[in-house]
Amino acid sequence: MKRQRGVALLLVLWVLALLSTLLAGLVGWVHLQNRQALWQRQQTQALLAAEAGIGMAVLAQLDRDPVRHWRADGQPHALQFDEASLAVSLTSEAGKLDINAAPVDSLARLVVACGGSAEQSAQLSQALNQRRRGERAPLRTIEEVRELAGMDQHRYTCASAHLTLWSGLPAPDARLASPWLRRALKLPQSSATTTQAGPVITLQSRATLPGGFSKTLSVTLLLNPSKEGVRPYRVLRWQE
Structure with missing residues (x-):
């Protein structure tokens, strides 16, 4: 009788150990799924915020008042979208080296x-x-x-x-080129950046959420504000 009780106790302990292992695995799986869902939600939020930063910069460049246009100097503009902090910069493709024309x-x-x-x-x-x-x-x-x-x-x-496909110029416009590129190609030094970036620009938008999660988006656009009834820009390159 005692032997049967001992066997039954061992069986119960074995079942409990098995259930504990299964439960631990289930808890770990649920935790992993929650983390993946959180990462995906943050990824989507940050990407949408970065896209909003691109939209803000495009609106500034399409403004009829040239004073509102951003300088093509690559310096970040601090913006806010919902809870995300944005750093959006603008460079001109005319200030880069055209790999087909240079x-x-x-x-x-x-x-x-x-x-x-x-x-x-x-x-x-x-x-x-x-x-x-x-x-x-x-x-x-x-x-x-x-x-x-x-x-x-x-x-x-x-x-x-520092490379482009869309300027068509044999050399970068020194007024729009980065200081590093001017030194590398021995271009004329320019102390000031022109406000006229030209029709082809690259916008880089970095969105940072309150928890520290961030996403960077780089988009090259051909601006076409003069034609009515059509989209005022065309996407040439999109990098996430």
């Missing part, structure tokens, strides 16, 4: 300024020359530069912020 040597110099070797610079020049002389279409995305010989990830990360 001389090959200019892009090679950019690689050197980003810490690349003379060998990498020569490889990139050769690859870009071959691309331009062949029958292949011009580069359609900034990311295609990463695939050229002589361009590694580090150099691409450094240079990509």
